[in-house]
Amino acid sequence: MKRFHDGGATTASLCRGHPTPRQEPAVTTVPTLTVERPSGDDFVPTPTPALSWTTVTDTPDWVQTGAELRRDDGEPVVLEGPDSVLVPWPFAPLAPREAADVRVRVRGRDGGPGEWSEPVTVRGGFLAEGAWRAEAVGLPGPTAVAQPGLARTEFEVAGEVRSATLYATALGAYQAVLNGTDVDDQVLKPGWTAYQYRMVHETTDVTALLVPGTNALGIRFAGAWATERYGPPGRQRGFYAEQPQVAAQLVVEYADGRLEEVLTGPGWRVSPGPVVASGIYQGEHVDLRRRQPGWDSPGFDDSGWAPAEVRPSPVVPEPRRSPAVRRTEERGVVDVITTPSGGTVLDFGQNLVGRLRVRVRGGAGEVLTLRHAEVLEHGELGTRPLRRAAATDSCTLAGTGEEVWEPEFTFHGFRYAELSGVEVDPSDVTAVVVHSDMERTGWFSCSHPLLDRLHENVVWSLRGNFLSLPTDCPQRDERLGWTGDIQVFAPTAAFLYDTRGFLASWLRDLALEQRHAGGVVPFVVPNPPPRTPPRPAAAWGDAACVVPWVLFERFADRQVLADQLDSARAWTDVVVALAGERSLWEGCFQFGDWLDPVAPPDRPAAAATSPDLVATAYVFRSAQLTARAAAVLGHDEVERCYREVAERVRTAFLAEYVTPAGRMMSDAQTAYALAIAFDLAPPEQQQALGDRLAGLVREQGYRIGTGFVGTPIICDALTRTGHAATAGRLLTQTENPSWLYPVTMGATTIWERWDSMLPDGTINPGQMTSFNHYAFGAVADWLHRCLAGLAPAEPGYRVLRIAPVPLAGLDHAAAEHRTPYGPARAGWRRDGDELVVQATVPPNTTARVRLPDGRELTVGSGDHAWTCPARAPAQPSTPLGLDSPLTRLVDDPTGYAAFFEGLAAVDPALAEDVRAHTRWVPGRTVEELLGRKVPDEARADIARRLAEVGSRGSG
Known part of the structure; x- marks a missing residue:
């Protein structure tokens, strides 16, 4: 676990969300702004960026009593009180490209003001209203759908340049090149937004790349998400565009005050490039023989290129607020595997998201092919879960000696890669990890190695699925922004990484998609294939209310509550109307407690908990959160309205689904967890509900019985009602289904299903099986808040x-x-x-x-x-034997293990059947469980094993 040092004199620094830790007493910390800097430099996407700062002091119990903010060399602005997080910009608004140096100093109860922080330079990374003039360009007469290409122009620089700023975007993905040098280290920019409603542009300082005289601006581009075909198997179709297009606006400001612009549009030249075909799902195919050296430098002869086709843009782009996607890590090969069919597979030791970089030699025209998969099945690449995603890259070699190739406009979810066609040294292959480059902010460790690995799996699943938007999975023909997944995972994500800018940007798309769907939140955002109007679904659409509240709770971001309040109200109004006079949302389509372990592989919504119960619980939850958001924002009448709605739904829920004795009409783990964790049940009923929940967990052998809805909250519900020990047994269970079963199977990310891989190494037969899905990893929030004990109280x-x-x-x-x-x-x-x-x-x-x-x-x-x-574990008061109640056996982990060792020695299949189907209840004995299934000699052996456990001390 990463360690921090807290000490030194009282100082302050402006910060972008969170400080950089110091390893020794320090006078200052590196200052950065709270507003995300999408390009990684000084640019901010708004004229009035909020400011935050942290204070390093060796004074205990230190509280800020005031602060001073100073812009450039102007007079300080004095602030009274303790506020130091997301403080409103107190100066004149920034103009486009205007730069300002900002400092802060603070004072506390311990005396006068401390030292001024180091200055932070902020620059306006936006354009003035109506100032976007670039026209989108693409290939004329493309020969294939989603044809990648190159675009270029040349221009003159005459005079001393004060600054040069590039604003660029794409309906697709692009990289800009100035005089032969990429303008930044971002990849797959500008990412995926709801293109028909919102596009974003990057803002990049390219001053250092200009030269006096002739300059060349080039752009590599491909279709990426914009030209992908979406939809269920057999019904895929394009949605946003048939062809990619790019737009760029280079603003050059001279020292003498002149301003010149270089704009995409008429006069640009375009050509197909070495990328022959590229897609998110299918992969990328490159012919290195088609490289054109110097195409992105001045003096290149582009007479063979075609005039660019100018195309209308869907919308005027806005500055990007979400962190950039970058290469964040590289991993080498840890094992080389020869498959039963004779193929060569490279194992990178970690299920990751990105692509391969290969150093290769071969003859002209030879083709190197890379196939990717997350798992092996019986020694071969397990590609069935990819469905129609080929996840295959290929490279036709130029034969010019050593060549280095890395696909540019695609990504894959994989641990294993099969190489064929050209012999490659495994040491020349590198896995390049790609995701949105958010700041890491949270760590966890404990003495249980499997729990530590589980937590690491959660981190890797977050990294793999936070690539431009929060996706469900990164490998198959989906990779969509499923609202239900991020609704349950947002608290965990907000602890592990600074997700404020990332999720706030995604919520803008959610609100836009919702506005055009009459208040209904689509299942996925962006929502590319709407053949029919979106349908509402509980726990999915509720992301409109839950995610903004999480960002407020974890980052104190009032602005996101204000920006999303209309969205939250619209969603709540939709579901309240569906609940009708009975205040019960029933009889409609629902995902319910998706992927409950009892659901058959081909029916993932067939959960033990009633979908109507889940739906009504979420009507209450969204009304409650909408009321809370309105209260924070000072909208008293709105708060009162939704609080009354929430109380009506609570009353209806209790009358319909909870008996006076504290039993749920759906006698299942998720039902009880919802009633407790959402505070639907009154305090006087919660204990009875918690007792029954603990009893259910015990009856099911301390194995998980929840899907997407119940999994994030079941440990909370148990802990709140005094059953932390039961939560612990559930958490550390290794039998299937459990959080740790995948870990024992070698998982390095969180699986979509509890049993995405069966114990015999066979992939789950369901057609929807992923090995990188973060939803069940939402339990990590409980690890942070409860097991370790660190949570926000305000x-x-x-x-x-x-x-x-x-x-x-x-x-x-x-x-x-x-x-x-x-x-x-x-x-x-x-x-x-x-x-x-x-x-x-x-x-x-x-x-x-x-x-x-x-x-x-x-x-x-x-x-x-x-x-x-330290409380000593309770010791059983009775010995363990064949006459013991089943609850006595299941409560004793050592005895339980001894029992199944003995049973497996007799009949392994019988042992697995007993393990999977036994209800561990107090009114039945071990003798009765064995019945006639076990011969006397084996029965005696099991009795002996149990007695030995008792003599050694059980538990």
Whole structure:
């Protein structure tokens, strides 16, 4: 786990969301703005960027009493109070390309102001209203759908250049090149938005790339998401465009005040390039013989090129707010496998998202082919889950010696790659990891190696599916922004990475798609294949209410609540109308508790919990969150309206689905978890509901029984009702279905299904099977908040909640998070008969602490440690034998393991059948479970094994 140091004199720094940790006492930290800088430089997408700063101090309990902000060398603006996160821009708005240096200094209760921070330069990365004049260009008379190409022009630079700024976008994907040099290190830009409603442009400082005299501006482009064919198998079609197009506007400002623009449009020249074909699903095919050296440099003879075709753009682009997609890591080959069919497969040791870079030699015309897959099935590439996605790249060699090739406009989800056609040294193949380049902000570790690997799998699944937008999976013919997946995963994501700009940008598309669908949130955003109007679905459309609230809760972002309030209200109004006079959303299409483990492979919505129950619970949840958002924004009448709606739905839910004794009409894990975690049930009923939930988990052998809806909240529901030990058994279960079963099967990402791969190494027979889906990884939020004990008690972590829940069988657990106020940490460890709880509270915050022994206290900033008695695990009061109740056996992990070892020695198939289908209830004994299935000799062996467990001490 990454470690932070908190110390030094009182200083402050402007920050982009979160500070860079320092490893020694420091006077200042590197200052960066809170507004995401999409290009990675000084540009901001708004004239009035909000400002944040963190303070480093060795003064305990430090609280800011005021601050001063200064722009350039002007007079400081004095602010009173503790606010230091997303503080409104207090200066005159920035003009396009205008630069300003900003500093901050703070004062606290410990005396006068500290030192000024280092200056932060911010520049307006936007254009004035009506200033976008570039026309989109593409290939005239393309010979194929989605044909990639090159575009170029030359221009003169006459005079001393003060600055040069490139604004560029594409309906597709592009890279701009100035005088032979790529303008940045981004890939797959500008990413995928709802192109028909919103496009974005990059803003790049290219001053250093200009030369006096003749310059050349070139653009490589392909179709990417814009020309992809979407839809269910057999019904795919294009949606946004048949051909890619690009637009660029280079603004050159001279020292003497002159301004010149270079615009795409008439006069540009275009040509097919070495990329013959490219698609997100199918892969990329390159012919290196078609390279044209110097095409992106001055003096190139483009007489053989065609005049560009000028095409209308769907919309005027806006500045991009989401972090750029970049190459973030490289991984080498860890194993070379010869498959049963004789193929050569390279194993990179990690299921990742990106592509391969290959160094290769071969004759002209030889073709190197790369096929990708996430898993092997019986020794061969497991490609069936890809469905119609070929996930295949190929390169025709030029035969000019050593050649280096990396596909540019596609990506794949893979751990394994098969190379064929040309012999390649495995050491010359590198896996290049690609995703949105967000700042890492959260870490977790514990003494259980499988849980640590589970958490690492969550991180890798986030990285793979946060590529331009939050997708469901990165490998098959889908890769869509499913709303239900991010609705459940947003809290986990917001801890692990600074997702504020990324998700706020996606929410803009959600609101636009929703506006054109009469308030209904589509299943996916962007929503490319709407043959019929979008249908509402609970837990999917509710992303309109849940995700903005998560961004407020974790980042104190009031603006996203304001921007999305109309969207949240529109969605809530839709589902309240569907609930009708009964205030129950019933009888409609629903995904329900998607991929509950009892659902058959071909019917993933056939869950144990009623879909109507799930739907009505989410009507309550969205009305409740809409009311809360309105309250934060000061819309009192709106708050009152939706709070009343929420109470009506709660009353109807309890009357319809909860008995007075605390039983749910759907007697399933998700039903109880919803009633508890959403606060649908009153306090006097929650304990009974929690007891029954714990009983169900025990009956099912401490195996998970939830799908997309119940999985993120079941451990919370158990913990809140006093069943943390049950949550612990559920969490550390390794039998199928469980969080750790995939880990025992070698998973390095989170699977879509609990059993995406069966124990015999066969891929689940369902047609929808992914090995990189983050939804079930939403349990990591509970690992952070409860197991380690680090959570926000007030928005943005202004007040922290430190409340660890130590679990039996673990010796320590800890979490760290870069809050908007600075690094915070919470954790615990066992020390003999004591528990030691430790916490780091950032300056300008406080923490509410609840220790495992029940003590509650409030502390200020600094490092803290407490000790309390460690509770000894409860020891069984009765011996373990054949006459033991089944609950006695299942509650004893050691005895349970001994039982199945003995049963498997008799009949492995019988052991698996008993494991999968037994209800572990108190009114049935081990003897009765065995019945006539086991001969007397084997029965005696099992009894002996159980007795030995008892003599050694069980548990």
